[in-house]
Amino acid sequence: MVSPEQLPVRIVYKDKKHSSGKVEGGTLVLYISSRLPRAVQEEHIAVLTRRLRAQVARVAALATPAPAAGMDPGAGEPVRVGPGAGEAARVAPGTGDPARVAPGTGEPAGVVSGAGRGPVAGAWGPPSGIRTDEELAAWARELNERYYGFPMGAVRFKAQRSLWGSCSGRTRNIYISDRLRDGPRDLLEYVLIHEICHLKEMNHSPRFWRLVARACPDYWERRARLRRYGLWLAAMGAG
Numbered sequence: 001m002v003s004p005e006q007l008p009v010r011i012v013y014k015d016k017k018h019s020s021g022k023v024e025g026g027t028l029v030l031y032i033s034s035r036l037p038r039a040v041q042e043e044h045i046a047v048l049t050r051r052l053r054a055q056v057a058r059v060a061a062l063a064t065p066a067p068a069a070g071m072d073p074g075a076g077e078p079v080r081v082g083p084g085a086g087e088a089a090r091v092a093p094g095t096g097d098p099a100r101v102a103p104g105t106g107e108p109a110g111v112v113s114g115a116g117r118g119p120v121a122g123a124w125g126p127p128s129g130i131r132t133d134e135e136l137a138a139w140a141r142e143l144n145e146r147y148y149g150f151p152m153g154a155v156r157f158k159a160q161r162s163l164w165g166s167c168s169g170r171t172r173n174i175y176i177s178d179r180l181r182d183g184p185r186d187l188l189e190y191v192l193i194h195e196i197c198h199l200k201e202m203n204h205s206p207r208f209w210r211l212v213a214r215a216c217p218d219y220w221e222r223r224a225r226l227r228r229y230g231l232w233l234a235a236m237g238a239g
Contacts, residue, residue, distance in 0.1 A: 004053040004054070004056040004057045004060070005053060007023075007026060007027060007028050007053065007056065007234075008026075008027050008028070009027070009028045009030060009045075009049055010027050010028070010029050010030070011030045011032055011045060012029065012030065012031050012032070013031075013032050013033075013034040013041075014031050014032070014033065014034060015033075015034050015035065016031070016033055016034075016035075017033060017035070018033060019031060019032045019033045019036075019041075019044040019045075019048065020048070021048040021049075021051075021052050022052075023052060023055075023056060023231060023234040024161075024162075024234070025161055025234065026234050028048075028049060028052045028053070030044075030045055030048050030049065032044055032045060055231070056231065056234065059228055059231035059232045060232055124183075124184040124187070124225070124229055124232075125184045125185065125186055125187075126184070126185050127182050127183065127184065127185060128180075128182055128183060128184070128185040128188045128189075129182060129185075130181070130182060130188060131181055131182050133155070133156040133157055136155055136156060136157060136176060136192075137154065137155040137156065139189075139192065140152065140155040140174060140192050140196065141155075143189070143192055143193060143196060143215060144196050146215070147193075147196075147214050147215040148196060148197070148199075148200070148211070148214075148215075150196065150199040150200055151172060151199070152172055152174070152196070152199060153168070153171045153172035153173040153174070154171075154173045154174070155173070155174045155175075155176070155192075156173075156174075156175060156176070157175070157176055157177070157178040157180075157181055158175035158176065158177065158178060159177075159178055160175065160176075160177040160178070160179075161177070161179075163177060164176070164177050164179070164180065164191045164226065164230075165177060165191045165192070165194060165195040166195070167195045167198040167199060167202070169198075169202050172199055174192075174195045174196065174199075175195075176188070176191055176192065176195070177191075179230075179233060183229075184225075184229065186222055186225075187222060187225060187226050187229060189216070189222075190216055190219060190222040190223065190226065191226070193212055193215045193216045193219070194212060194219075196215075197211040197212050
């Protein structure tokens with residue numbers, strides 16, 4: 001496993017109010033506000049790097065034992081530093097106070113588009129055993145026929161690094177990130193159900209989530225675990 005301290009850092013300067021960062025494909029990507037003085041930019045780089053490395057280390061530790069189930073409503077927000085308030089921890093420019101954390105969170109949140117493949121997934125529950133496009137399509141058809149009956153196109157794995165799944169409204173094809181090939185069964189099932197429901201609702205409205213809940217009543221738990229799983233894969237340096 002790659003140590004959090006060994007993860008490379010990529011810095012992108014952008015014309016925006018806040019600085020932010022995320023883990024992407026085993027790299028710490030920092031988006032630093034170009035509006036700030038150089039000294040403040042350096043402070044933001046140090047704060048974000050420290051927080052993201054600590055976050056990766058925490059999630060990597062979840063590998064043993066398997067992570068506990070539960071809600072993680074803040075896991076989808078990026079770590080940010082800058083003025084204002086919100087879901088993630090922030091630092092106002094020039095305040096010298098990098099320890100402010102959003103109320104009730106206890107720690108900064110993070111965004112991850114994970115990377116890797118199924119062989120590292122054992123600590124996260126039983127693997128799906130789904131390795132081929134044919135196996136994936138058969139499972140998708142079974143779920144669709146059991147719960148929905150929507151017209152559906154092809155279903156296959158695809159090299160997607162920023163998404164877990166996608167659905168074409170034109171072709172009705174479904175693509176699942178190959179990071180979930182033989183990954184945790186319950187997480188792959190959730191992503192399949194999520195994309196099947198987009199065949200009916202190409203949005204994330206209440207109607208959409210009611211459709212998801214029909215086949216996956218614990219979707220909030222699985223969604224949170226999927227986010228942590230992505231962080232863990234990034235910490236493993238896979239992909």
